[in-house]
């Protein structure tokens with residue numbers, strides 16, 4: 001089948017065509033001089049004039065990704081429903097991470113020696129690649145160490161975050177490579193905010209997991225075992241599930257059943273702040289794929305994990 005492969009940068013537009021499979025590939029968007037469009041991937045200005053990618057699939061699904069934080073902020077399925085949630089207090093001024101969507105927690109999940117949830121959600125990611133596979137957009141963002149991260153965590157690393165939008169799914173693959181000459185360790189999560197009606201929301205697939213429950217005291221998580229087939233959100237919830245299944249099912253209470261599959265995200269976290277966020281707690285839950293135990297990487301080693309969100 002005839003195909004188009006497209007490479008361009010925004011200010012000096014160059015196109016190259018190679019006959020290959022039904023796949024087109026584009027190079028990074030070099031700057032924001034103009035709006036760039038290729039094959040279901042568009043670079044635009046988002047809130048606060050921050051650069052935002054808009055991905056559209058031929059079936060009518062759509063996703064938005066801010067380069068700041070490498071944060072997916074919207075995933076609209078063909079019905080038009082946005083299954084992700086951005087908090088009303090989110091700011092788009094780079095002074096704080098974007099509070100919503102799918103923020104990265106890296107190289108630390110939660111509190112610890114560096115800032116809560118690490119620095120990746122506070123940094124500008126760049127577009128490493130964009131392609132179209134069977135008409136569906138695939139974008140790869142990258143993040144490398146920079147003076148800001150070095151001041152906090154003195155290691156050289158290279159992270160790639162590949163986002164694939166299909167008609168009824170949104171997949172991400174995170175790769176972290178140690179580009180340093182010494183080993184490092186990290187932990188990480190995708191802190192996904194799902195739109196929900198909290199009183200009708202439930203998660204299946206966690207029964208039998210060891211838990212670290214941060215309720216009532218976040219500083220002293222209580223160890224336990226999840227006994228419930230169906231976990232609900234009747235009040236404040238902040239709980240780590242160790243060795244979680246590689247598929248969870250989220251009923252968002254709004255009529256959507258969302259499958260949350262993963263490879264190599266060994267753990268999960270449920271969070272709802274309840275009255276700590278009175279203005280919005282009823283409208284979302286976080287179901288986070290996480291790696292709570294440290295990943296140790298020797299020089300040149302890479303860690304990879306995939307999250308696959310889909311509806312039936």
Ligand SMILES: O=P(O)(O)OC[C@H]1O[C@@H](O)[C@H](O)[C@@H](O)[C@@H]1O
Pocket residue numbers: 110116117191214218238239269271288
């Ligand atoms: O406000 P932040 O830094 O985005 O974190 C929100 C929540 O993130 C969750 O992942 C944690 O389990 C909670 O303990 C934390 O409160």
